[in-house]
Amino acid sequence: MYFHSSRKTQLLVHIGFDAKRLFHNFTGLGNYSRTLVANLKQYYPETRISLFTPKGKRLPRTESFFDSTKYQLYEGGGAAWRTWSVYKDVNKYRPDVFHGLSHQIPFSSDKLECKTVVTVHDMIHRIRPKDFPSLDRMIYERKCKYACANSDRIIAISESTKRDIIKFYKTPEDKIDVVYQSCDxxxxxxxxxxxxxxxxxxxxxxxxxxxxxxxxxxxxxxxxxxxxxxxxxxxxxxxxxxxxxxxxxxxxxxxxxxxxxxxxxxxxxxxxxxxxxxxxxxxxxxxxxxxxxxxxxxxxxxxxxxxxxxxxxxxxxxxxxxxxxxxxxxxxxxxxxxxxxxxxxxxxxxxxxxxxxxxxxxxxxxxxxxxxxxxxxxxxxx
Missing domain, CATH: 3.40.50.2000 (Glycogen Phosphorylase B;)
Structure with a gap:
């Protein structure tokens, strides 16, 4: 499903993001996260944005996301916090939607007091399993499969990825929205x-x-x-x-x-x-x-x-x-x-x-x- 809206949103939406990749990854997933969040704020400035991350790296490509006039930044713990207990802090900020930007939402998503969206970029771990150590592949599979099953909406960054999600996880087609990514x-x-x-x-x-x-x-x-x-x-x-x-x-x-x-x-x-x-x-x-x-x-x-x-x-x-x-x-x-x-x-x-x-x-x-x-x-x- 595509959404082609030329209007500015009339709703005062509050979005919480899993922003680990935004602050800590400087290739594909990080580029996607930074561009998506920055574009959302630029074109829909009334949108309230909260960023949840392990301690953010303050570098030239992340500096703008420390601007407290645009973003609420919550710096939490490590992998266990992001995977399991982040829901406690998300609930304190009370966003309307929590968006996992890279294949995962918390395994405790049933405790979130908001809707959830996950972006799935690809299914490389299923299509090219030999590219990954077995433990990494198992972790990717568990996180991605859980997110696709338990999020309220899935964003696929291409029709190809959408087809792969449906093929491997039998996800209902109408649960997946294709939203292409833009470049910087x-x-x-x-x-x-x-x-x-x-x-x-x-x-x-x-x-x-x-x-x-x-x-x-x-x-x-x-x-x-x-x-x-x-x-x-x-x-x-x-x-x-x-x-x-x-x-x-x-x-x-x-x-x-x-x-x-x-x-x-x-x-x-x-x-x-x-x-x-x-x-x-x-x-x-x-x-x-x-x-x-x-x-x-x-x-x-x-x-x-x-x-x-x-x-x-x-x-x-x-x-x-x-x-x-x-x-x-x-x-x-x-x-x-x-x-x-x-x-x-x-x-x-x-x-x-x-x-x-x-x-x-x-x-x-x-x-x-x-x-x-x-x-x-x-x-x-x-």
Whole structure:
């Protein structure tokens, strides 16, 4: 179910959030949490927001959430508090809705004196169980299954995730609302020249390059991109810059690079300051993101927001993110990845019309639209 409301809410809604990821995670789940809460406050400023978290980290990307004129912050205990006893503190603040932003609500949710919503991002622990240690997989399964069974509403961040929830948990379809996530507003703004100059100075960027953005884990499929580069004639290769971190899988990729003497064509930049992401996208010829499974695929809409070509997989949620303005490949086919990269290398970034079409596509994920849909979910419970 989608909620398309162009009006501002007339209800004075009070939302409590499980904000652990907002303050403590600086990749996908944290980005989702920060963007969702900030957008809700920006477009529905009358909404009262309470944030429940283990002690919050005061960093540049979380600083705004310590503003007591916008948010009520409650800093509680550790994992046991968040999983079991947070209900006591939530009940003291008396929100209308408690929203778990990352697959879980308290196991004591029956003691909450408010409605509950949970966001489910993906079902990776069921679809790719070997990606997780057995204990972690068991914990994820227990938390996610409980949340889907016991929350009043479920938000899935894509139609793909909604289908997976129904498949694995037999959840009634009408209990699930699809509300896409939006990316940080900085990606929709013109990229400051000083940021472009800074990334060139920091990394001595090549004149043209492909970009990979994401954690360095097997599911993200970086090794096949590197294999695709290896399969090209040297004269056709272009550098690949890798933004992200990871240890075990990165070691595997590095060994392949060393064995095949691909060092001149693959460079690891590590974790880039978030404010410089638009600049590193802007200067790239295109994003290569043939992930084997995604709940949504945020780098796809970040790249399209900046206007550059995207090569991504034709499976899971990625066609929802990429729309008809991206190039699709079989994520398991090195040949298809290679062919798509060579095609983008030949075509370049495309015409002004192509760039405009990419930016137009991502308007369906615009923050005002997703905030409106979110308010619709909350209001449906009141």
């Amino acid at each position: 507003p900085q990606f929709a703004n013109p990229v400051p020249q000083e940021d472009i100059d800074e990334v060139h100075a920091l990394f001595s960027l090549p004149e043209t390059y492909f970009l990979y953005v994401g954690s360095l884990v097997p599911r993200k499929n970086l090794l096949r991109i590197v294999e695709a580069i290896h399969s090209m004639p040297e004269a056709d290769r272009m550098p690949l810059l890798v933004v992200g971190s990871g240890r075990k899988y990165m070691g595997r990729v590095v060994r392949y690079i060393q064995k095949n003497k691909l060092g001149p064509w693959v460079e690891f930049l590590g974790d880039l300051p978030f404010r410089l992401f638009p600049a590193i996208y802007h200067e790239a010829l295109g994003l290569v993101y043939p992930s084997l499974y995604e709940g949504f695929g945020l780098p796809v809409i970040e790249a399209l927001s900046v206007g550059i070509p995207v090569i991504t997989a034709n499976s899971s949620s990625l066609p929802e993110a990429g729309g008809d303005v991206s190039k699709y490949v079989d994520a398991c086919s090195v040949d298809e990845i290679k062919s798509a990269m060579l095609q983008v290398r030949s075509d370049g970034k495309g015409s002004e019309e192509c760039v405009a079409a990419r930016k137009a596509h991502v308007q369906k994920f615009a923050p005002d639209s997703t905030a409106s849909q979110l308010i619709g979910v909350y209001e449906s419970l009141l």
